[in-house]
Amino acid sequence: MKVVLDFETASFCDLKLCGADRYAQDPNTEVLSLVYHVNNTYNLWSPATAATDDLLRRLAADPSVKFVSHASFEQAVWRWIMVPVFGFAPIPIKRWVDTQASCALHALPLDLDHALSVLGLPVVKDLDGRKVTLDLSKINKKTGMLPAKTPEIMEKVYDYNRIDVVGTVHLHDALGELPDGERTVWEIDQAINQRGIKIDLPFVRAAKRLVNEGSMPLVQEFREITGLNPTQGAKFLQWLGDKGVELPNLKKETVAAILGEDDEDQSEDGSAGGLGELDNLPGEVRRALDIRALVGSSSLKKLDRMEHCVGFDGRARGLLQYHAAATGRWAGRILQPQNFPQGSDVEGGGVEEKISAVLAGDRAAILSTFTRNKRPCDPLELVVASLRHALLAGGGFTFVAGDYAGIEARIVLALAGQHDKTELMAKGLSPYCDVAGLIYGRPIDKYKDPVEYKIGKNTFLGCGFQMGWQTYQKRYCPNESDEFAKAGIDAYRKAFAPLVPRLWKGLEDAALEACHNPGKVFGSHGIRYKIKTIADKPFMVCRLLDEKDIYYFDPRPCLKRMPWSTPEKEDIRPAWKYRTKKKGAWVWVDAYGGILTENVVQALARQLLCRAMERLEAAGWPIVLTVHDEIMCEVPDNGEYTEGRLKEIMCAPVEWAEQIKVPINVETWQSTRYKK
DNA sequence: CGGCAATGCGCC
């Protein structure tokens, strides 16, 4: 038996800022109503009717009854309110079903309304009910009080509540539950999200003090120079123009090039390539650009999020979103633990030295102890560089983590059947020098030829997915000639891995055939494509080597003008496109060999990671974070959980990967704080 | 005031 349910709640706690767990833990949060659907009937539960409701109590206590909801908000409210406050039986992860996870698996929008609308299911808009419900969390500005919960108002809340349950029932009927394999992954995902991760609040507060002290005078100075806030990008660009400094944008590389700071790293973006360093850059312009670079780091906002989202036990929960990318990768939520600045550019001390310096808060000491790009390190830069260390193992515990080295570049070679190269790597030899040697026509040594070595590394890591020479040039060698860039691409495609372009072509042709022949399967390199109808909608389904599927919504044949096509020499070919969500928007994307290969390889890398996560959890290694090719566990600091053991578990054989001979290598670290 | 697009920045 299944119960489909949805809560309406009210609270001064900001759900968006804090996440569902912290929100539900907040003593101010109250349940307004719960609508639950069981045996084709919609039932209402509210704190007012709690005493008379035996049905819900029995359902919760019955281990054979499953609870279905959209996302994990209902789980959080159940765990932190329904159980402790109203005495309901706890409902373990095993008994929850998440309709949002099914949306995610099918590459559909994650929010209920959008998912329903994309699937052509009825969406009821109850703007009035929504407003009335939201208003119950806000002080009315006129009366200075919370609105009264009159019977009329509560009727509107109940109606609004019911609408979402109807939607969830529809969605569940349309998409069904996760297949077994993904169900296992989702349960681990839920365990990770409920475990949470400890945040070092004293460090966060010390860091915020440094940021406030440091940025206030800088913002003030910026205002005096420009009359603007450092965050007003467009207006600042205009101001720069008035000062005779015309910039195409305010990207990091562009600004670095102008300031003459690009000698360290090769500029990734050629947008400022032609501008060069301005020798006569006015002092105030230089100062304004410097200030903006210092205070503009949006990463510092993570400090606020950390403070907000920690629960009363000091742990932040709900930081990962299951299967947020179509390829199955997780995405980060709330404080976004997957994009902490690396911080490796700040030198002068290790993790503990950086932490101590921030805690001490001595600006002068920081400036004299640490450096960044060989200049004194501003306290703000030190905070940015040490942000990730705010994730701390609990007392008596430590983090042990591992990541799969260059896993995507390795999988693409293995899948293409380029076994001469995978065997090389299996022996532990680095392919970067090989690639560089092919480009430069002479042996390249990692230490004697650092520039050449880096080109080799970039070529090896970057060229597996049909990158063109223009992009290659812009990204890796903006100061080299077109011929050099073309030669780099050629070295990879013709000399280093000639089987890889065949993989692109194979997948492209198979998918195109499948698009023109709905219901029939076409494959290449063990990857199979087929148009399938799910919830009455067409999907292109790409089946991987281990039977995991990638979904492409609403595939349609089309004619595609190739990027190199010109009016004189038109090149238009049959292709296909699909709909996906990009940065929140719902857009059409053209499928081509490179993109399909990228998707398949990224998805396979994720599968490898998932199997390792399952083995780790089964062996008693609690996972607290995953970052695409990296797994971090929080384990007792008793010497039983070693890096070597973690590596063994992560490297354990997986059938499909063994068959195509993916050379696997795992790099590990151990620390009480999150680091590289 | 909330929604949305554009821009920018961080990661793998």
Added chain:
DNA sequence: AAACGGCGCATTGCCG
């Protein structure tokens, strides 16, 4: 022969 992949969050600025 040939193609820039996957994310989330913060801010500004515009619109209704």
